[in-house]
Amino acid sequence: MTDTEPVLHQVSFERAEPEVASDTDLLEHILGTQDRMPGVRRIRDWARAELSIRPGQTVVDVGCGLGTELLELADLVGAHGMAYGIEPHPGLRGHALRRAAGREQVRIIDGDAGALPLAAGSVDAVTCERVFQHLHDPQAAADEFARILTPGGRVVLIDTDWETFVVSVGRPGVVARAIAAFRRRLPNPRAGRLLRCQLARAGLLVDPDVVGTLIVWSDEALRAMELLRVQLEMAIADGTLTRDEADDFESELIRAVDAGEAFCSVTMYGVLARKPG
Numbered sequence: 001m002t003d004t005e006p007v008l009h010q011v012s013f014e015r016a017e018p019e020v021a022s023d024t025d026l027l028e029h030i031l032g033t034q035d036r037m038p039g040v041r042r043i044r045d046w047a048r049a050e051l052s053i054r055p056g057q058t059v060v061d062v063g064c065g066l067g068t069e070l071l072e073l074a075d076l077v078g079a080h081g082m083a084y085g086i087e088p089h090p091g092l093r094g095h096a097l098r099r100a101a102g103r104e105q106v107r108i109i110d111g112d113a114g115a116l117p118l119a120a121g122s123v124d125a126v127t128c129e130r131v132f133q134h135l136h137d138p139q140a141a142a143d144e145f146a147r148i149l150t151p152g153g154r155v156v157l158i159d160t161d162w163e164t165f166v167v168s169v170g171r172p173g174v175v176a177r178a179i180a181a182f183r184r185r186l187p188n189p190r191a192g193r194l195l196r197c198q199l200a201r202a203g204l205l206v207d208p209d210v211v212g213t214l215i216v217w218s219d220e221a222l223r224a225m226e227l228l229r230v231q232l233e234m235a236i237a238d239g240t241l242t243r244d245e246a247d248d249f250e251s252e253l254i255r256a257v258d259a260g261e262a263f264c265s266v267t268m269y270g271v272l273a274r275k276p277g
């Protein structure tokens with residue numbers, strides 16, 4: 001590490017975390033599947049290009065998950081730069097740490113988007129994908145990103161708006177109830193449409209050219225159904241759906257996938273902003 005290390009206090013990076021979270025395997029599988037989705041890859045390519053990252057710079061991926069994008073950013077900053085991943089989930093952090101082993105310019109840190117362990121004005125670029133939908137106070141996170149950026153530094157926020165979810169099968173009333181219950185379980189289900197406003201309120205100069213991409217579930221992802229099955233079980237548990245309704249929906253979806261007729265998508269938005277100066 002150099003004297004310019006912007007981490008303010010020593011936290012849990014560089015140590016392998018035990019696999020404490022029982023949901024880690026499921027999350028790894030879901031995030032790994034999403035990493036391969038063309039829409040996700042497209043918007044990440046856009047984000048990297050807009051962040052204009054140069055060798056030697058310091059970048060942060062907030063809520064880095066498996067670390068897939070973080071490692072791409074590390075390649076861009078090179079051996080003389082620094083790529084920080086902030087990840088509060090111990091199992092995901094452990095996964096990212098293992099993938100980053102031996103990469104000197106990568107640090108993976110336990111932390112919260114609303115209280116980052118990084119000094120003010122110390123970071124050239126911030127990226128944060130599909131994290132704001134999980135935040136109770138997304139404005140605090142946007143304010144933090146503005147705080148840590150250098151003057152002229154850039155941030156890209158990418159997030160889903162779950163009002164845009166569509167699926168081609170299922171009785172409309174059942175699907176509407178299930179997706180409404182799913183949205184109620186998220187702290188910020190309309191995250192995508194709010195990003196621009198939150199970045200502007202943080203004092204950043206927001207690019208008016210908002211980018212959108214569809215996450216389209218592949219047949220492979222639909223057939224595996226991990227996320228869906230968890231959601232259906234929760235919907236049964238809280239009385240949103242009967243078991244029969246959930247089972248009917250699941251079998252109808254599997255039939256449609258087998259027939260090559262299933263379609264399921266949600267829109268993700270990407271917003272770029274710059275710190276004045």
Ligand SMILES: C[S@@+](CC[C@H](N)C(=O)[O-])C[C@H]1O[C@@H](n2cnc3c(N)ncnc32)[C@H](O)[C@@H]1O
Nearest residue numbers: 031063064065088089111112113129130131134
């Ligand atoms: C849908 S995953 C996205 C992971 C990764 N950004 C990607 O695109 O694959 C949401 C991520 O946000 C992280 N997260 C949730 N709450 C957070 C918080 N308060 N601060 C930072 N990250 C958070 C989760 O642990 C998880 O890694």
